[in-house]
Amino acid sequence: MDTTSVSISLSNIHCSDEGDFIGSAEPYLWTVFFKVDGDTVSAASGTLQGTATVVGTAGNHGDLGTTSVDAGDDVGAPSSLGQFSRFVRPIPGPGGSELAGVIGYIATLLEQDTTPDHAIATGHATLNQAVQSELDALIPTLKLTDLTNLDPVLKALKDRIAARVESAIGNAQSTIEKITHPDQDDTIGTDVKVIFALGDQIGTDPLNLSSAPIAIATQFENEGSWTLDGTVTVAPSRHVFLRIVGRGKPGLPVVGSGPLAGVSVRLFELDNPAPAGDDVVVPQTGETDQIIHGREITNTTTYDPLPDQLLGQQITDPGGVAAFQIFPNGRAGVLTRTRTVEDLHTGTTTSTTTHTSIPESRPDYGVTVVGHGGKILAQRQLVALNAPGNVGTASNPLDVLVDRDDLVVVAQQ
DSSP states (O other), rough: OEEEEEEEEEEEEEEEEEEOOSBBBEEEEEEEEEEESSSTEEOOTTSOOOOOEEOOOOTTTTTOSOOOBBBTOOOEEEHHHEEEEEEOOOOEGGOOOOEEEEEEEEEEEESSSSHHHHHHHHHHHHHHHHHHHHHHHHHHOOOOOGGGHHHHHHHHHHHHHHHHHHHHHHSOOOOHHHOOSOOOEEEEEEEEEEEEEEEHHHHHHHHHEEEOOOEEEEESSSSSSSEEEEEEEEEEOOEEEEEEEEEEOOOOBBOEEEOOOOOOOEEOOOTTTOTTOOOOOOOOOOOEEEEETTTTEEEEEEEOOOEEEEEEEOOOOOOOOOOEEEEEOOOOEEEEEEEEETTTTTOOEEEEEEEEEEEEEOOEEEEEEOOOOOOOOEEEEEEEOOOOSBOOOOOSEEEEEEEEEEEEOOOOO
């Protein structure tokens, strides 16, 4: 079954009215992404059976990088909260048919007031758990005819999840905390979006799919007026074909050399440490300090590379080939700028921190290969530096030389 590469991007939050009579709003965002597709679900019997794939994100108070939003402001959603790309596999249907798989999200925009951080963290964890359990319970109850009108189903799902989260936040607080924190955080709004995908086409209706992007513009009219913007697209993926070859001595056939069948290949995008020759431009880092009009201003810039991204794991075929369809993450690391201003007359200090993703247009691929007996044949071995597109082809895979597998024994002539 062919997969469809789908990318969800929740990119911006626009504030038309911050909803606070005095002062600015302090929004924060929760996102949970999910898919229900042929990886874990089947409808071959005529009813849906299986479980959902759910991916939560980190973030609570302050996760949008600002605590002061007024009418007319736009707030960019960090990629860690708003970006989600996955392969959606068709759901096996009756008689060998294929049904569109599903990918989607639940996004909740909230306004920070006085709810304690620990209670909000508990609510967020409950949200992730509730999405998984509610979807898993919903799947076997759906009829195939329900898929063309999911609005009432999704509203009921949203209401059940909201009730569980609200209860968890309340239960996480002591009586004293509830008394001393009477102005609890408010929910601005929750958006639930389901996208169907099949044959490199997407849509909100499984009977009306196309290759055109889907625009997201969800309006929230609570605690002011807000809009969550974004897009869903059929994303360009890349293919990597590798033939894993065990090194042998020249002219001598050696057990465990040649193309290696049945070995495990893990494909990574190498970011930390980056390989020599990486084309990522890392901005200058360091610290500056100056005194202006009685204020000491310190600017600190640091760079943290992302950890290596695992792109996939495959077992080589009888010809020693491992084939991957992947999404490189497009990011090399995070630049953090902190500006601290101290008033030398009053001693008061204010600090502002911003985080910026540093892009990587051409990924660097590496592999870790493990043989039949658990022997590591390659560890983070570079196979393609600054790869501009696909690597290898199905008929002409890229040869990757690794250590020999099994015992090193010269075959008898």
